[in-house]
Amino acid sequence: MRKIWDIHGGIHPAENKTQSNQEAITQAGIPAELIFPLSQHIGAPASPVVSVGQHILKGEKIAEAKGFVSVPVHASTSGEVIAIENHFIAHPSGMTAPCIIIRPDGKDQWIEHQGISDYTTIEKTELLNRIRDAGIAGMGGAGFPSAVKLNLRDDQIIETLIINGTECEPYITSDDRLMRERAEEIIEGVKILQHLISPVKETLIGIEDNKPEAIAAMKAAAAGTTIDVVVFPTKYPSGGEKQLIQILTGKEVPSGGLPAQVGIVCQNIGTTYAVYRAVQYGEPLISRITTVTGSACERQSNFEVLLGTPIHYLLNLCGYQAERCSRLVMGGPMMGFSLESADVPVVKTTNCVLAPTPNELPPPAPVQACIRCGMCAEACPVSLLPQQMYWFARAKEYDKLEGHNLMDCIECGACSYACPSNIPLVQYYRASKAEIRQQKLDAEKAEHSKARFEARQARIERQEAEKEAKRAARKAAAEAKAAAGSDNQESKQDAVQAAIERAKAKRAGGATATPQSKTDLEKAVTAAEKRLATAREKLQQAEEQGADTVPAFKTGVEKSENKLAKVKAALDDFIANNPQASTPAASTTNDPAQLAIERAQQKRAGAATQSPLEKVEQQITSLKTRIDKAQAKLAEARAENSDKLEIFETSVQKLQEKLAEAEQQKQQLQTESPTSNKIETNDPAKQAADDIIARALAKREAASKMTDLERLQNAVNSIETRIAKTKEKLTVAEQEGSDTIDILTESVKKLEVKLVEAKQALSDYEDQQG
Amino acid sequence: MIELIQQNPFIAAIGALLLLGVPFGALLGFAAVKFKTEGDPIADQIEALLPQTQCGQCSYPGCRPYAEAIANGEAINKCPPGGESTINALADLLDVEAVPLDAEHGEENVKTVAFIREAECIGCTKCIQACPVDAILGAAKQMHTVIKSECTGCDLCVEPCPVDCIDMLPIETTLQSWSWDLPKSSENIIATDRTNSKEVAA
Numbered sequence: 009m010r011k012i013w014d015i016h017g018g019i020h021p022a023e024n025k026t027q028s029n030q031e032a033i034t035q036a037g038i039p040a041e042l043i044f045p046l047s048q049h050i051g052a053p054a055s056p057v058v059s060v061g062q063h064i065l066k067g068e069k070i071a072e073a074k075g076f077v078s079v080p081v082h083a084s085t086s087g088e089v090i091a092i093e094n095h096f097i098a099h100p101s102g103m104t105a106p107c108i109i110i111r112p113d114g115k116d117q118w119i120e121h122q123g124i125s126d127y128t129t130i131e132k133t134e135l136l137n138r139i140r141d142a143g144i145a146g147m148g149g150a151g152f153p154s155a156v157k158l159n160l161r162d163d164q165i166i167e168t169l170i171i172n173g174t175e176c177e178p179y180i181t182s183d184d185r186l187m188r189e190r191a192e193e194i195i196e197g198v199k200i201l202q203h204l205i206s207p208v209k210e211t212l213i214g215i216e217d218n219k220p221e222a223i224a225a226m227k228a229a230a231a232g233t234t235i236d237v238v239v240f241p242t243k244y245p246s247g248g249e250k251q252l253i254q255i256l257t258g259k260e261v262p263s264g265g266l267p268a269q270v271g272i273v274c275q276n277i278g279t280t281y282a283v284y285r286a287v288q289y290g291e292p293l294i295s296r297i298t299t300v301t302g303s304a305c306e307r308q309s310n311f312e313v314l315l316g317t318p319i320h321y322l323l324n325l326c327g328y329q330a331e332r333c334s335r336l337v338m339g340g341p342m343m344g345f346s347l348e349s350a351d352v353p354v355v356k357t358t359n360c361v362l363a364p365t366p367n368e369l370p371p372p373a374p375v376q377a378c379i380r381c382g383m384c385a386e387a388c389p390v391s392l393l394p395q396q397m398y399w400f401a402r403a404k405e406y407d408k409l410e411g412h413n414l415m416d417c418i419e420c421g422a423c424s425y426a427c428p429s430n431i432p433l434v435q436y437y438r439a440s441k442a443e444i445r446q447q448k449l450d451a452e453k454a455e456h457s458k459a460r461f462e463a464r465q466a467r468i469e470r471q472e473a474e475k476e477a478k479r480a481a482r483k484a485a486a487e488a489k490a491a492a493g494s495d496n497q498e499s500k501q502d503a504v505q506a507a508i509e510r511a512k513a514k515r516a517g518g519a520t521a522t523p524q525s526k527t528d529l530e531k532a533v534t535a536a537e538k539r540l541a542t543a544r545e546k547l548q549q550a551e552e553q554g555a556d557t558v559p560a561f562k563t564g565v566e567k568s569e570n571k572l573a574k575v576k577a578a579l580d581d582f583i584a585n586n587p588q589a590s591t592p593a594a595s596t597t598n599d600p601a602q603l604a605i606e607r608a609q610q611k612r613a614g615a616a617t618q619s620p621l622e623k624v625e626q627q628i629t630s631l632k633t634r635i636d637k638a639q640a641k642l643a644e645a646r647a648e649n650s651d652k653l654e655i656f657e658t659s660v661q662k663l664q665e666k667l668a669e670a671e672q673q674k675q676q677l678q679t680e681s682p683t684s685n686k687i688e689t690n691d692p693a694k695q696a697a698d699d700i701i702a703r704a705l706a707k708r709e710a711a712s713k714m715t716d717l718e719r720l721q722n723a724v725n726s727i728e729t730r731i732a733k734t735k736e737k738l739t740v741a742e743q744e745g746s747d748t749i750d751i752l753t754e755s756v757k758k759l760e761v762k763l764v765e766a767k768q769a770l771s772d773y774e775d776q777q778g
Numbered sequence: 779m780i781e782l783i784q785q786n787p788f789i790a791a792i793g794a795l796l797l798l799g800v801p802f803g804a805l806l807g808f809a810a811v812k813f814k815t816e817g818d819p820i821a822d823q824i825e826a827l828l829p830q831t832q833c834g835q836c837s838y839p840g841c842r843p844y845a846e847a848i849a850n851g852e853a854i855n856k857c858p859p860g861g862e863s864t865i866n867a868l869a870d871l872l873d874v875e876a877v878p879l880d881a882e883h884g885e886e887n888v889k890t891v892a893f894i895r896e897a898e899c900i901g902c903t904k905c906i907q908a909c910p911v912d913a914i915l916g917a918a919k920q921m922h923t924v925i926k927s928e929c930t931g932c933d934l935c936v937e938p939c940p941v942d943c944i945d946m947l948p949i950e951t952t953l954q955s956w957s958w959d960l961p962k963s964s965e966n967i968i969a970t971d972r973t974n975s976k977e978v979a980a
Contacts, residue, residue, distance in 0.1 A: 047953070100958070101951075103953055105953055401960070402960075404862075404866070406863075407870075432961045435961045439958045439961075440960075441957075442957025443957070445957075446955075446957070450829065453930070454830035455830070456928075457830040457832070457928075458830040458841070460928065461832050461841075461910050464911065
């Protein structure tokens with residue numbers, strides 16, 4: 009006979025187990041609807057892997073584990089997923105949670121599954137994965153993922169494996185019946201667990217002495233193995249993990265610690281059986297034994313229930329009379345909780361559904377004052393001081409509660425049971441525990457908020473400092489500039505001197521500020537003109553289409569015009585103020601820079617005398633020579649029948665177009681010469697810009713003179729020429745095998761689309777007109 | 779020497795005390811410089827108890843200033859977000875009487891979290907500037923949103939919003955945050971007051 013230890017306190021409530029343990033376990037069958045909560049275990053909820061309308065088979069995974077402390081959920085029969093929605097679940101809050109709802113097809117068709125013939129040959133991690141994938145979580149009540157519990161660190165040595173067959177709560181007989189009927193399978197499951205954690209000392213199955221048949225069956229099955237069936241006196245709550253460890257081994261699990269710290273792993277009977285099914289047959293956890301009991305049921309028995317079966321289906325099997333029932337309880341009378349509806353499903357941890365009559369489980373008696381009798385302290389299995397804690401809980405003195413080790417309370421309810429004043433002590437502890445947890449979370453959050461607040465303050469300060477520094481730097485720069493400016497005024501009043509400075513700077517390699525800003529201005533002019541042109545074009549389009557964006561485009565055009573005028577004015581100002589243009593070529597020093605400036609000024613003066621008309625004429629002559637050359641080349645190519653013929657042709661064409669343009673410009677200049685010649689141009693870049701401006705103006709004027717029809721035709725023509733050009737480029741690219749082929753083909757396509765659009769617009773217009 | 783001391787015991791005593799006093803005084807002076815406490819340790823401890831919402835309902839611009847004010851004798855009951863538990867903790871720390879929350883500074887309400895009705899947000903960034911813990915995400919002319927886990931529910935963002943699109947929503951109880959309530963105190967009721975069992979069941 010093994011030595012067994014005793015635990016402090018404990019109570020002996022009426023067992024009420026005989027009502028339900030007489031009958032053998034029966035199959036509950038398939039209900040009309042199955043509800044699978046995604047969170048049937050401690051840890052992160054599983055995440056669905058099926059969709060609504062999907063047909064699933066029995067044992068198919070419908071939700072997978074999320075994270076390490078989590079287990080998957082499997083369908084317990086074949087059928088169709090009809091919803092993934094919030095549904096009432098078995099929880100004391102009576103709240104809803106995400107569930108997968110399945111309508112069984114009645115075929116109960118299994119998914120392909122296979123067991124492991126010899127689990128000793130495979131890796132332990134593989135075996136653990138199988139247990140994890142089977143969705144096994146502690147079936148005694150807490151629902152802690154079993155694979156996590158069995159996954160030991162390398163340095164952890166387990167002395168004792170304990171299988172918990174205590175079932176100390178009144179009324180519940182599911183483990184009792186399971187041990188009586190399926191002892192061999194349980195023993196096989198224990199062997200698997202033994203293989204997994206290799207306990208160096210012993211393997212124990214603890215059973216209370218109020219289950220003689222179960223003890224006999226287990227002893228018979230365990231005969232000839234290293235497994236010890238240990239029987240100990242019935243007392244509530246011997247079935248608590250830490251209590252059972254103390255009873256069987258005399259070791260106490262440290263406060264806040266795990267059994268593994270004292271070299272012990274504890275598993276429930278139901279879990280062991282599920283492990284056996286998972287390893288031997290490859291079946292995931294899809295059913296469990298649940299006791300349906302209470303006098304409000306005609307038949308009190310144990311059922312093998314598919315997970316997800318609604319409670320009301322089970323109760324109906326048992327002739328449940330709702331009017332006789334005081335309240336529905338899930339779990340036992342000591343640690344269970346009332347259900348608000350019978351629509352909740354059976355989950356992995358549902359060991360009992362209790363439907364008592366008011367006589368059986370009377371409503372809580374009125375609470376009376378604490379008389380400090382100390383019976384609660386005598387009953388407490390963890391040796392706490394419930395009465396002290398009660399006062400602290402009422403006064404909300406949470407630090408003192410913690411000092412009295414409230415967190416070690418297992419919420420067994422023995423104190424409430426023992427209290428002669430009917431004080432619901434355990435409720436105080438539960439609420440206080442939650443409050444302490446909440447306060448810790450709040451403190452954490454406060455700490456976090458403080459860090460964020462401080463980080464923000466620091467950031468704001470830093471930004472202020474940066475701003476301040478920048479401002480100071482700007483101020484210093486401005487002062488320095490002002491000082492330099494006054495120096496200039498004093499010592500080098502002559503603008504020529506300033507020009508020399510600039511020239512020196514230029515010689516030193518840096519570009520001088522003046523021409524740079526001039527080119528900038530010119531660029532701005534061109535850009536503004538371009539914008540104006542596009543804005544006008546858009547306006548025209550809008551007007552043609554009669555779009556309601558016309559006013560917007562009009563303002564756009566106006567704005568662009570204003571801008572252009574401004575930029576032009578700025579440019580003119582600049583030119584007028586440019587000292588270089590007006591500086592007399594008087595040299596005050598023999599500096600070579602001065603000489604260079606003089607030369608430049610002379611050149612510029614020469615350019616300035618050249619009128620735009622002359623420029624255009626020059627251009628025309630140069631173009632003509634180019635055309636001549638090109639035509640010569642073309643003739644040559646024709647003679648040789650070269651494949652570049654086309655290119656030459658187009659280049660000639662282009663040049664001719666340019667020539668025509670230039671000539672047109674010339675004509676225009678000749679007519680407008682009195683005005684246009686007034687614009688003083690003093691450097692070639694300016695002149696070029698002016699040319700562009702002039703051309704653009706000419707174009708614009710031409711465009712404004714054009715009728716809509718002409719404009720559209722122009723557009724078509726221009727697109728056609730562009731297509732032709734691009735095609736040429738493409739052929740060249742193809743010949744050279746260039747990598748721009750793709751881009752060119754693309755642009756050809758785009759242009760063709762544009763052409764079609766333009767033609768469409770043209771024909772539309774023609775239709776409208778005529 | 780000994781004779782001199784024996785003849786002038788009074789002067790000798792004074793001399794001896796002076797001799798002792800000089801090194802000890804120097805030691806104390808050195809310790810005062812060397813082990814000088816930075817900041818106010820009491821204010822730090824008080825600040826650790828405050829909820830750090832930085833809401834300013836106490837009329838101080840943040841939790842730290844209020845903690846410093848308490849250290850200098852300000853009342854401990856001006857923090858509505860902390861509520862009774864904070865007052866109790868402060869009373870414990872400072873060894874003063876716990877007093878009820880000063881209603882002038884607001885009431886202890888359920889915890890809330892700011893929520894921006896995003897369709898109405900115009901992207902003015904005013905709430906972002908108001909948020910003491912950078913819990914609002916957004917940029918100019920972009921929709922803003924509240925990072926729920928970082929929001930302290932101080933409601934400082936509600937007022938600056940020009941389009942009133944910020945709501946303070948109570949934090950919903952989830953399955954994870956749900957907890958048993960403290961039983962309602964119903965003691966001293968005689969047994970014959972026991973209610974009909976059916977009513978209780980319902």
